[in-house]
Amino acid sequence: QQQVKQSPQSLIVQKGGISIINCAYENTAFDYFPWYQQFPGKGPALLIAIRPDVSEKKEGRFTISFNKSAKQFSLHIMDSQPGDSATYFCAASNALSSGSARQLTFGSGTQLTVLP
């Protein structure tokens, strides 16, 4: 069962444009929503994360928008640069029953290409 749905699968943006990636989740127990960036041959690296008590978080050119009622969140990359070309994953986690792991449930990924 896919608990986090991500779209689009691929995205091509011109340099300087805005990249927008969307995710929707089903499990209302999720309480932590990170975005990861992955370059070929590398492991995912945390980009930015949000908790559901706020509707927006901004770090530099990266912004997460969070809509708790719709169970949706999105990543906006402003002034996209060729160096941003990578695969982006949204994820979600929750504190499960005592002793269980706060493992991440990932979306299927978005391959972003920023054209020079």
Add this chain to the structure above:
Amino acid sequence: GAGVSQSPRYKVAKRGQDVALRCDPISGHVSLFWYQQALGQGPEFLTYFQNEAQLDKSGLPSDRFFAERPEGSVSTLKIQRTQQEDSAVYLCASSFQGALGYSEQFFGPGTRLTVL
């Protein structure tokens, strides 16, 4: 600085062979996670350790998969009698806090396993 390291980076196995994948987490990190990433997909949770205790192995796909972290640092993921469907990148991640914290998970570069 030293991040999470994994070895080998690439492993080719014939169907039916046993393989062992190693993860060296960041020193002092309590939590260690294993994920499986199929081609073109997001990582999927396999198992979790808090120090040397394996607290969650709900994501292991079959009893052919076994993980250990005997001294609470280095971890090994072992796959017995490999099958073609085991072909994937196996990612290890570690984090400073225990199970319920929001501590960032730092990923290694992964081991790409190909089963022929």
